[in-house]
Amino acid sequence: MKNKSIELMKRYRFFAIMIVVTLAILVVKPDMGVRVYSLAFNSVFEMLGVLPPIFILIGLLDVWVKKETMVKYMGKDSGIIGVLLGFFLGSAAAGPLYGAFPVAGVFLNKGxxxxxxxxxxxxxxxMKIPLLLFEVAAMGWQFTxxxxxxxxxxxxxxxxxxxxxxxxxxERQIYELARKMSQ
Amino acid sequence: MIMTIIFYGLAVIGLVFSFVKSREKTKMALMKALKAFENILPQFLGIVLLIGVILSILSPQQISQLIGENSGWVGVVIATVIGSITLIPGFLAFPLAAALLENGAGYMQIGAFVSSLMMVGIVTMPVEVLYFGKKATLLRNGMGLVFSILVAMVIGGIMS
Known part of the structure; x- marks a missing residue:
């Protein structure tokens, strides 16, 4: 029980520090503090836009895709198919990069x-496809x-x-981390 | 917005199919989804606040002052640093980059900014480390940084 709460404290340490820092900003410079929190809430809403379905898809993949299937298409001997699938999956994705790491975790865990x-x-x-459209519109085709x-x-x-x-x-450590994180 | 609809749609379709095939496994999948999310929740919450702090310090006007057309290599370095530490969603980043160009930022600097914004994520390192460990995280971001400067040079060379 005690170990568990220490573990919890360690995991939330960074968040706790940020709470203290942002509250301090709010007290010292209320204007900036309000901006910090409204920007933070924007980020949360952005997260809610894509992360829940990504995590549900990760869960479904974890349960339904057999390890052998993953190894066949994305594993050591998957060759060009693995490369193309990697590009396809990455560029068809949505949302900020931090959504990619849990996906990477479950893929590693499946071999x-x-x-x-x-x-x-x-x-x-x-090179997310939806973003490329924004890029062409804003920056022109040459830049893109x-x-x-x-x-x-x-x-x-x-x-x-x-x-x-x-x-x-x-490599062993990375696969071990991936196993830990998708448990 | 469209992406949100597509992704929620995909998740719902996946869940329905899964539910028809096996209730048990669907429940398991949802539990796993929840657990996987809970695993990174603490880092997320911290990062979200950190993003708020960084973006409230660096406004678009300030950025465009720093990376003007004549800012040269100093501007490229500044653009790369700003791109590496900020985390601006792409659909905001490109209009911002276009606005910065109009306000006098140079192509090379904007190339560095856009590329490092995408390839390098200092703020998200706490999440990346959870999955890849310190060494791989530093390697990936380091190489992304070098690559971003390369992209900047090519874009600057061709477009200005």
Whole structure:
């Protein structure tokens, strides 16, 4: 019981610190404090726009997709299919990057290859299809096209370099973390 | 907004199919969804407040002052730093970037800003570390940073 509350305290430490900091701002500079909280509430609403369905889809995937299936399509020997699926899943996603990490967790936990998961994260970060439309509208097709083409290579280079640089121990630790987080 | 509808739609369709096939498994899936969310909730709450603090310090007007057309490499560095620490949703980021361009920001600086905004997430590192550990998190963000500067150089070279 005691361990549990210590664990809880540790997990909420960052949040507690931020509460103290923002309350201090509210007291010292009320104007800014109000802005901080209204911006924070905006972020919460933005989260509610996409995160609940993402987590439900993660739960469904976790329950219904067999490990063997995941290994076949996204695992070590999945080859080009794993790469393409990674790009597709990442770019079809919605919402901020922090939504990608729980998705990465469940994919790793089901036996997905590390590089393929980093492709999901990279594509999620930089080449989401709905966002590309916004980008063309705001920045023009030239800007968008340069970035998109570079990003395809960038995402691949980063994903494979990471897999190369991370040693067996790091890799084991990542799979272990993914297991812990999707329990 | 459209994405919200699509994603909620997908989740509902998934749940209905799942429920028809197995009530038990659907319940399990929802429990797992809840648990997975609870796992990162504390970090989320902290991050949301941190975003509020950062964005209330850095207004769009201040950003455009810092990364003007003649700000050169200093401007690129500033743009990269701002992009790395802020977390602006994409559908707001692009109109903001366009507005900054109109207000005198340079293409190279905006390229750095947009790219680092997407590839580097200092504020979300606490969540990333939970899944990938410290080393992989630092590696991914570090490489994203270098890559963003590369993108900035190409965009700056071609477009200005």
């Amino acid at each position: 997905s290859r590390l590089a393929n998961v980093f492709i999901i994260v990279g594509a999620w970060a930089s 096209l340069i970035r998109l083409v570079m990003d395809i290579f960038g995402v691949l280079v980063i994903a494979y370099s990471m897999e190369k640089i991370l040693n067996d121990d790091d």
